[in-house]
Amino acid sequence: MLGRIFSTDHKVIGKQYYFLGLASVLIGLALSVFMRLHLIYPDQKVKLFEWLWPVGAAGGIMTPELYLSIMTMHGTLMVFFVLTTVPQGGFGNYFLPIQIGASDMAFPRLNALSFWITLTALLVLLGAFFAPGGAPLGGWTAYPPLSAVGQIAGPGQGDGMDMWILSVALFSIASLLTSINFIATVIELRVPGMTLDRMPLTVWAWFTTAIISLLAFAVLLAAGLLLLLDRWGGTSFFLPAGLVVSDRALNHSGGSPLLWQHLFWFFGHPEVYIAILPGMGLVSTILSVNARRPVFGYKAMVGAMLTIAFLGFAVWGHHMFISGMSPYSAIAFSVLTLTVGVPSAIKTFNWLGTLWGGRLRLNVAMLFALGFVSVFVAGGITGVFLGQPAMDLYLHDTYFVVGHFHLIMGVAAVFAMFAGTYYWFPKMFGRMMNETLGKIHFYITFLGVYGIFVPMHVAGLAGNPRRYPDFKEFEFLSDLTWIHTFISHSSFTVAAAQLLFLFNLFWSLWRGARASVNPWEATTLEWSVPSPPPHDNFGGAAVTVVRGAYEFSVPGRESDFAMQAGEGTP
Amino acid sequence: MSVAVGPRITSPNKLGMWLFLVSDALTFTTLILCYAFVRISSPAWPHPFEFAPGILFATLMTFVLLTSSLTMAAGVGAMREGRRNGAAAWIAATIACGALFIALHLTEWRHLIAMGVTPSANPWGVPLFGAVFFGLTGLHMAHVASGIVYLAILGAGARSGRFSAGDVEVGGLYWHFVDLVWMFLFPLLYLTAVKP
Ligand code: HEM
Ligand SMILES: [Cu+2]
Numbered sequence: 111m112l113g114r115i116f117s118t119d120h121k122v123i124g125k126q127y128y129f130l131g132l133a134s135v136l137i138g139l140a141l142s143v144f145m146r147l148h149l150i151y152p153d154q155k156v157k158l159f160e161w162l163w164p165v166g167a168a169g170g171i172m173t174p175e176l177y178l179s180i181m182t183m184h185g186t187l188m189v190f191f192v193l194t195t196v197p198q199g200g201f202g203n204y205f206l207p208i209q210i211g212a213s214d215m216a217f218p219r220l221n222a223l224s225f226w227i228t229l230t231a232l233l234v235l236l237g238a239f240f241a242p243g244g245a246p247l248g249g250w251t252a253y254p255p256l257s258a259v260g261q262i263a264g265p266g267q268g269d270g271m272d273m274w275i276l277s278v279a280l281f282s283i284a285s286l287l288t289s290i291n292f293i294a295t296v297i298e299l300r301v302p303g304m305t306l307d308r309m310p311l312t313v314w315a316w317f318t319t320a321i322i323s324l325l326a327f328a329v330l331l332a333a334g335l336l337l338l339l340d341r342w343g344g345t346s347f348f349l350p351a352g353l354v355v356s357d358r359a360l361n362h363s364g365g366s367p368l369l370w371q372h373l374f375w376f377f378g379h380p381e382v383y384i385a386i387l388p389g390m391g392l393v394s395t396i397l398s399v400n401a402r403r404p405v406f407g408y409k410a411m412v413g414a415m416l417t418i419a420f421l422g423f424a425v426w427g428h429h430m431f432i433s434g435m436s437p438y439s440a441i442a443f444s445v446l447t448l449t450v451g452v453p454s455a456i457k458t459f460n461w462l463g464t465l466w467g468g469r470l471r472l473n474v475a476m477l478f479a480l481g482f483v484s485v486f487v488a489g490g491i492t493g494v495f496l497g498q499p500a501m502d503l504y505l506h507d508t509y510f511v512v513g514h515f516h517l518i519m520g521v522a523a524v525f526a527m528f529a530g531t532y533y534w535f536p537k538m539f540g541r542m543m544n545e546t547l548g549k550i551h552f553y554i555t556f557l558g559v560y561g562i563f564v565p566m567h568v569a570g571l572a573g574n575p576r577r578y579p580d581f582k583e584f585e586f587l588s589d590l591t592w593i594h595t596f597i598s599h600s601s602f603t604v605a606a607a608q609l610l611f612l613f614n615l616f617w618s619l620w621r622g623a624r625a626s627v628n629p630w631e632a633t634t635l636e637w638s639v640p641s642p643p644p645h646d647n648f649g650g651a652a653v654t655v656v657r658g659a660y661e662f663s664v665p666g667r668e669s670d671f672a673m674q675a676g677e678g679t680p
Numbered sequence: 681m682s683v684a685v686g687p688r689i690t691s692p693n694k695l696g697m698w699l700f701l702v703s704d705a706l707t708f709t710t711l712i713l714c715y716a717f718v719r720i721s722s723p724a725w726p727h728p729f730e731f732a733p734g735i736l737f738a739t740l741m742t743f744v745l746l747t748s749s750l751t752m753a754a755g756v757g758a759m760r761e762g763r764r765n766g767a768a769a770w771i772a773a774t775i776a777c778g779a780l781f782i783a784l785h786l787t788e789w790r791h792l793i794a795m796g797v798t799p800s801a802n803p804w805g806v807p808l809f810g811a812v813f814f815g816l817t818g819l820h821m822a823h824v825a826s827g828i829v830y831l832a833i834l835g836a837g838a839r840s841g842r843f844s845a846g847d848v849e850v851g852g853l854y855w856h857f858v859d860l861v862w863m864f865l866f867p868l869l870y871l872t873a874v875k876p
Contacts, residue, residue, distance in 0.1 A: 216692040217692070217696060286700075289699070290696050290700055290703075293699055294692050294699065298692045299692075324703045327703070328707045328710070329706060329707070329710045332706075335815075335819070336711070336815070339811060339815055343800065343811070343815075345810075345811030345815070346807055346811065347714060347718065347811060362807075364718060364721070364806060364808040365718060365808065366717070373710065373714070
């Protein structure tokens with residue numbers, strides 16, 4: 111038993127990451143429902159709130175501080191422990207070694223260590239709810255000065271904030287170790303025949319993502335160290351002179367909160383690609399498998415991914431247009447930001463090219479992959495608005511931004527995770543998920559998320575600020591009440607639909623129909639081994655790879671697909 | 681434990697260490713850039729190294745650390761020739777140099793602290809000087825200290841035969857890197873803070 115829990119098998123670790131992410135997303139989702147509930151019924155007494163937060167919601171009414179800390183925990187859980195963890199740590203760990211023919215990661219023990227550090231980070235973060243003063247309330251961006259001065263900036267900015275920083279630092283270390291492992295595995299452990307141009311796009315995506323996280327998390331770690339020094343060592347890296355917080359003059363001088371913004375967003379923007387690239391790789395594969403067509407423009411897809419990764423490090427300034435930066439820098443960041451649109455558009459056109467003329471099999475994985483393309487385009491278009499300083503001056507810190515980043519990063523990545531779950535579940539657990547339940551889950555979720563996040567854009571255009579615990583004090587927002595009511599009810603619907611998913615997941619785990627080796631008639635190596643694969647993946651057989659990853663409907667062939675694995679592979 | 685069947689570029693351990701060093705280098709680079717940022721935006725950055733044990737003292741520390749790189753290289757060389765005991769001895773010498781460096785460094789810290797330099801204050805009035813100094817050298821010292829532990833394990837294992845020449849080489853990479861970081865910190869923190 112212990113041996114199974116502390117396993118170094120990449121497949122066990124992959125599943126551990128997956129379920130860690132699942133637990134996090136459920137907590138994060140519950141928190142978002144609490145926020146939406148509070149936003150439309152700010153004066154309603156809610157027993158549940160009082161039960162959960164006897165102090166912060168005394169009498170059942172959420173204090174503004176509690177709202178902000180729920181928002182902070184929601185964002186942090188979702189970004190780090192869901193979007194960064196599941197696509198890379200979960201699916202990547204499970205399938206990367208199999209897809210390149212290896213029996214495990216390059217450093218199996220390091221891999222296990224990364225998981226346990228990630229779990230510790232999660233527990234430390236959740237522990238912040240129980241810290242004296244409660245959870246931090248600085249948002250997932252933890253901007254100083256308020257995040258650097260401690261308790262006097264608000265109840266959660268004391269111990270809660272310390273735990274937030276500690277958690278993020280631990281998470282960064284775990285991500286660094288994981289990235290080292292992923293890069294080394296791809297470089298060292300490919301089997302004969304698995305040349306670079308035959309690697310599935312998922313492998314390219316995990317590899318590129320690992321390179322991004324190796325660089326981005328190193329910077330976040332440094333930033334976290336400085337913030338801790340400011341809090342514990344009395345230094346002033348992020349604190350300027352003359353600061354007065356809660357009527358108290360602080361004895362700091364010389365630093366600048368902008369420094370944090372630069373460091374944070376130098377990490378933060380690449381972070382959105384860490385979240386989305388694995389999804390892009392997976393969606394490319396699922397579209398190809400279910401359109402029975404090769405990926406259109408394979409090389410362009412790889413090139414686009416690498417370009418996105420590279421450009422992603424040069425655009426962080428678009429988060430700081432209103433921070434007083436010189437208009438010339440703003441223009442430079444704006445142009446670079448819009449340039450990222452080019453590889454993104456290449457990817458989108460190639461997805462459409464893959465679908466073009468294909469015989470589509472609309473299974474649930476395919477539906478979520480199509481949904482991914484849809485929300486990615488929708489979110490990408492609004493990104494073009496935000497990338498221009500003139501527009502962003504107005505839209506910054508409004509619900510337009512909340513709508514934008516939820517579509518392009520939150521929902522897109524979550525759709526990729528759903529697609530991955532429906533696609534890989536048979537391989538991971540040896541059983542099929544229920545397709546009918548899955549389709550109902552898809553359609554409600556798909557319509558529901560648009561019902562949540564499109565109206566948010568409208569509210570943002572009307573000037574509705576984000577990170578406000580309620581809007582009743584603001585005359586000009588009273589016309590938007592119905593929009594918020596609509597958003598909240600959409601979000602309750604989406605949340606409820608996830609119960610279908612959970613039921614499907616756990617029911618199929620024990621009761622689903624047995625899965626064959628290759629239920630989707632896909633070509634990559636994981637579909638040549640039993641479902642689930644044995645301990646060392648290939649039973650010690652000498653694996654060879656004889657063709658590319660996407661040979662579907664090749665003219666003149668009898669079968670409409672050809673496996674990557676050559677003779678002799680089990 | 682994984683068996684590589686494909687073409688190898690280098691040993692996985694070596695590649696893993698290189699990747700770790702890339703990210704660690706970036707962490708240090710970030711901190712050094714922050715130092716540049718606060719130094720440029722602070723008027724009258726202090727020039728204290730007239731008073732603390734002195735710039736010669738810091739030069740001595742640098743010399744000790746450089747020597748440790750030499751002994752480490754000798755250890756890697758001995759190991760490659762199969763002289764296990766020789767390698768262990770050179771590694772022990774490296775550890776001694778590392779420990780001496782830390783001892784000297786702490787002496788310097790003590791002097792500075794006695795003069796009233798702390799992370800949040802100092803006699804010259806630009807508090808971020810202390811923050812930068814203790815932050816950067818502290819992180820570096822933590823690297824040296826972890827390096828000593830690492831080398832101790834490596835040295836014992838090299839002697840008993842548990843570790844190969846390749847493993848010692850990977851340890852050497854780490855040690856040289858820690859040295860290299862100092863070769864940036866010394867000019868940036870000390871030489872630019874000497875009384876003209
Ligand atoms: C049904 C699903 C979701 C709903 C209804 C929802 C709702 C919300 C709400 C109401 C806020 C607070 C906005 C404010 O007061 O300014 C918020 C913030 C946020 N959400 Fe979500 N969310 C959902 C899913 C996600 C997902 C999947 C992610 C992953 C990226 C995510 C990431 C964030 C982030 C990063 C913030 C910003 C927190 C901050 O301001 O620091 N959310 N969300
Ligand atoms: Cu960005």
